Amino acid sequence: MSRSYGQYCGLARALDVVGDRWNLLIVRQLLMSPARYRELRDGLPGVATNLLADRLRDLETAGVIERRLAEEGNAVVYALTPWGAGLREPVEGLIRWSTPLMIRGPGGDHFRAEWLVLPLSTLLADRTATRRPWRVGVGVDDGLVLVRTSHSGVEAGPHDGGDLDAVVRADAQIVLGLAAGVLALDDVRGLVDIEGDEAAVRAVFNSPTRS
């Protein structure tokens, strides 16, 4: 664990726990779903394997994550504790704050479709859901993210294999621009591929924000 700030301040103590490099990205992965060591390593391109092991130990000691035994028996699965799951708010706050950094496009950075789950969740959460419920797949590269109506608005998550009313495919940059309201669907028609119920797709990206 890195050096403590030694300050009796909530932010400093929070950063003593999750401020070290890679820690919040590990939390990001686990906010989507519990995962095995290898899955974490795959979802965190660039992490050194010894650092990942170190950080998992630190976070477990601090009570942010816990090791569970997978259903298959002896496999270890890492998951957030209830307290660790409380990091969703500040993490989503940082994601919303980062919008200006994302609409510039990916540059040469790594990208994984699953990384759209949290941004879509938080950017679409306060959209008013339409009358009839829908489930839409948002596809980038080879991945598919599920966006659907929920009791209180719109939710995103990993694709669960269930039926979809529609599938939208576009570059990640465009998907984020649409979700953030920086782009309108009609402005990028040629860059977006829509299959299925177009009305459902419009409900995702063009419905007014509750504000």
Next chain:
Amino acid sequence: MSRSYGQYCGLARALDVVGDRWNLLIVRQLLMSPARYRELRDGLPGVATNLLADRLRDLETAGVIERRLAEEGNAVVYALTPWGAGLREPVEGLIRWSTPLMIRGPGGDHFRAEWLVLPLSTLLADRTATRRPWRVGVGVDDGLVLVRTSHSGVEAGPHDGGDLDAVVRADAQIVLGLAAGVLALDDVRGLVDIEGDEAAVRAVFNSPTRS
């Protein structure tokens, strides 16, 4: 500037900008008020002066902070840009998340009364304000933090020298426990010193949360 994560992910890009050690603590200081170099150094015990200078440069380059000329003429003052001020949400989220780390008490850590401003702001913000407006000073050590009613609830900030309806003095740990709702005022009567209008103090710490 530290090594980039190289991930096209909002959280990773946000941390590329503010994830380096000390960066968010500098933002914490500037969320309270613009400050000069020396004030930042004083408010960040433990920071090395070269690191502070480095970080201020990085944050300015990234567009999080800006250098301003003070009213007195040639003095430089650091302040958040509008985008940088948008970090208030995730920072307050981390502060709320850190409550379990704070109610354990200060241990041997440094403490400054001004560090209560952000926690009091975010922990009391959704308390319903009483009918008549009040201004209460919360005192720890030698410092005094202002808590007052606002149009939409309760606000905290640096003491502005104006008249106060009451002053409460207690240890920082107790103040935070009261604000977080972990302690009730009557449970710690002997440890809290109240001057002035006690009803105003009760309005700060005992009014029901809006939930």
Next chain:
DNA sequence: CCGCATCCTCATGGATACTG
């Protein structure tokens, strides 16, 4: 294979002295 531990190199952080 998966889940780490070890080793080595180099970038970053920390403490202090120094300068315009």
Next chain:
DNA sequence: CAGTATCCATGAGGATGCGG
């Protein structure tokens, strides 16, 4: 006062090893 310059300790990154 507002930073630079310097030096040393520490942590990150990458390759590889190793037991289950």
